[in-house]
Amino acid sequence: MDEAAQRTALSALIARDGVSLATLSRVAGRNAAWMQQYLRRGTPRLLPERERGALARFFGVADAALGGPVEPALVQVPRLAIRVSAGPGRFVTDERAVAGAGYARADLDRLGVAPANAAIFEVSGDSMWPTLHDGDRILVDRARRAGGGARAIWVIRTGDTLHVKRLLADGDAWRIVSDNAAEETRGRGEVEVLGRVMQLVRAL
Numbered sequence: 001m002d003e004a005a006q007r008t009a010l011s012a013l014i015a016r017d018g019v020s021l022a023t024l025s026r027v028a029g030r031n032a033a034w035m036q037q038y039l040r041r042g043t044p045r046l047l048p049e050r051e052r053g054a055l056a057r058f059f060g061v062a063d064a065a066l067g068g069p070v071e072p073a074l075v076q077v078p079r080l081a082i083r084v085s086a087g088p089g090r091f092v093t094d095e096r097a098v099a100g101a102g103y104a105r106a107d108l109d110r111l112g113v114a115p116a117n118a119a120i121f122e123v124s125g126d127s128m129w130p131t132l133h134d135g136d137r138i139l140v141d142r143a144r145r146a147g148g149g150a151r152a153i154w155v156i157r158t159g160d161t162l163h164v165k166r167l168l169a170d171g172d173a174w175r176i177v178s179d180n181a182a183e184e185t186r187g188r189g190e191v192e193v194l195g196r197v198m199q200l201v202r203a204l
Contacts, residue, residue, distance in 0.1 A: 001067035013059045027058045076100040079120040084164040086128040117143040127178040137201040144196035153197040
């Protein structure tokens with residue numbers, strides 16, 4: 001976006017919301033006359049990155065609407081080399097990414113998953129059947145680590161093994177629940193929550 005287009009885009013947002021130039025100067029972290037100088041005198045020629053981002057957030061638009069970089073429509077989500085066990089447990093040796101999958105950024109946004117926190121795991125075993133099958137792939141949000149919630153499914157680590165289970169609070173402990181009715185109870189310090197399962201991918 002060139003300087004004229006940037007000023008036109010910003011002027012349209014100002015007209016839409018009826019906000020004063022002095023207010024926008026404060027939003028940008030500048031003195032009261034800064035926005036007037038930018039729009040009417042061309043100083044600076046282009047909005048600096050920090051100020052542009054602050055203004056975009058204020059107006060509720062993407063940074064690209066004011067000349068920032070256009071985010072790609074597809075995001076590469078890593079598929080990790082390990083399988084998460086729906087059965088008795090799987091020893092973890094590493095967490096290397098072996099491949100990636102293209103996810104639409106809009107789909108991740110709809111799920112509330114930041115691209116940097118997304119990962120794909122493969123399910124091993126059948127203790128979460130019929131919800132999860134052996135060989136299913138699951139999209140996990142690694143930023144969600146609170147555990148709990150009757151409908152939620154979590155990737156957890158106990159000792160040197162990874163599981164995909166439901167977690168129900170039980171005082172100072174977690175009830176680790178499989179969908180085939182098996183369950184066990186462990187102290188919260190024994191369970192590391194690695195992320196919440198957000199989506200299932202299954203071949204038919």
